[in-house]
Amino acid sequence: MISTVVWGTGNVGRAAIRAVDAHPALKLAAVLVHNCDKVGRDAGELGGLQQGLGVTATDDIDAVLAAAPGAVVYAATGDIRPDEALDDIGRAIRAGAVVVTPALYPLYDQRNAPPEFRDPVLEAIADGGGSLFVSGVDPGWGNDVLPLLISGLGTTIDGIRCQEIFDYSTYEQEDSVRHLIGMGHGMDYEPLMLAPSVPTMVWGGQIRLMARALGVELDDIRETLERRALDATVTTRTMGEFEAGTQGAVRFEVQGIVGGEPRIVIEHVTRIHGSCAPDWPTPPDGGDGAHRVIIEGRPRIEVTVEATDEGENRSAGGNATAVGRLVGAIDWLVDAEPGLYDALDVPLRPAAGRLGRK
Template identity: 40%
Template sequence: MTLRVVEWSTGTVGRHAIAGIDAHPDLELVGVWVSDPAKVGKDAGRLAGLDRDLGVLATDDREALFALKPDAIVHTAMTDDRIMEAIADLTEFVSRGIDVVSSGPVLLQYPYGLVPDDMITPIVDAARSGGASLHVNGIDPGFANDVLPLSMTSLSQQIDKVVCMEIADYSTYYQPVVMGELFGFGKPMDHQSMIFTPGVLSMAWGSVVRQIAKGLDVALDEPLVERVEKVPADRDVDTVSVAIAEGTLAAAHFEVVGQVNGEDRIVLAHYTRTSPEQCPEWPTPDSGDGSYRIEIHGEPFLRVEMSHHARTGDHNVSGMIVTAQRLVNAVPAVVAAEPGLVTALDLPLVTGRGLVAT
């Protein structure tokens, strides 16, 4: 059965989601929502950079999209700086009986033990009353630190520590709000950026640590541990999102850690550069300029490095593609799932079924 899908936004992830929906044999793109008035009336194919029309025109009319009676919404709108508004949107979607896969807010990837129950209950109740499911995922938080590490642990005899790393050069990552405001790249070193405010890292990536702990049946110490290392630019650096002057924030290493009896057991780490030559003492990708590295310390020691790059060669473009595709390819499984909030622990194996080139 072909599922009717609405794509919600056409930004850095949404444009790739449109292409993914169009390529998927079990999905039909029936509507596209945009926030930019200049995009209203434009064909989805053009907005996705496909150089061809798909016969679906973008709109900012929510009710018109709901009237299409879609089976699912692929929601890729920016949520990092509008968390509560995004949760309200998702709650409305599922209350109308529409299944949803979304790239955020990332805390909903696995919110249990992360936020108060009264923040989760309304959206779960709305989903169950509407008979719909909601799945929040992507690549990180997402596949690189839920399905991938948990699958690797199936090879273990003893597990001492699970480490999930993102190692990346963000110089070609076009997200001015994320780069300039959330991370604070290009800001003075004493600037208190949102993401490094105590507690925020645990809110954003604590879901990763807690979901792995749940999958391994581990009770963690409370609270989670946050570690931050910030490095200034030793020269002026230009990125596609922000200009970084010498002496301002240019690189950051952070960790969100789940401990057991004071010992690190589950570690989520990011090594974020804005120029490849920065911080040579930090881990570097085995290949290219961006990767996810999983290490399972124990018996035996296991390590997997997942590198990626787009056909253009840019790993930041492929990062948006894999985020979009993890959502798009999960649509059939989420539609088939029981109503409520669906995590990676609840889903069957999600594959690229039907996407092999012929």
């Protein structure tokens, strides 16, 4: 079995602990945490499982990597600390580990990634013999393998639209929701995640990756943005109160322009409460979230995926499917040559050995 470390126990890390524990080819070897209050706690508790796993969380990075794990699921955030995340990941690769992570947006399309991200990873691979696969939590499969797979069912293709429709009211990452995305701030606040060029920095790699797979040249990548204020104050279970008049919903697109037209589009529709911007796209059953792919052409194809986890929490379900893509790739990566991989390299495979597994 492949000894596997989960590094970080937030929204992604919780799901990663469960995914590693359920995978028949993997063995959870260690859990790394930053919060000293989590040190010594059992991984099963941190992962939201009903039983202990006999693995206690530690903050001793050196000791964990010195044990030469076969794989690391790097679940710590890279949103506001990309340099630190890159350094952490490089350490794990130099230790010889296969690393899977959603933390480094520029490496979604690793072939066209900026040298300041790509070169250190390639150097770490050359030094230690590990590998890296980066895929998103938005989720990555919804903006690469799923639309590309479905496009193969069409006769003619006019365009591809990937939608994430998401209600943040059950999400547990308040700093990102309030400050990076701007929910609950005044409409004059300029959230970092919505600043010009930032959506392209985050999702442009997936646009380029899809264009590469489809064999088309992009003229440009463009952005659109709409914001809506809350009509009434709302209270969320995980993040408290959001006042009327503050930002309550955001809709933006990252558009891949082909022949002067937006042909490959990643669209995000996010709300802090379902009552805001009711005229924008919503999940088909009015739930917390959904991921939708629309292939315009002949025939027109529309596929909507809804996932729940941790009860009926669709935000956790989206994280869990994104983690499933990453964790499910580990044994393939271990068998492959050391290298830097993207979603077009790593196959999405059946869940062999996991049917009926608790």
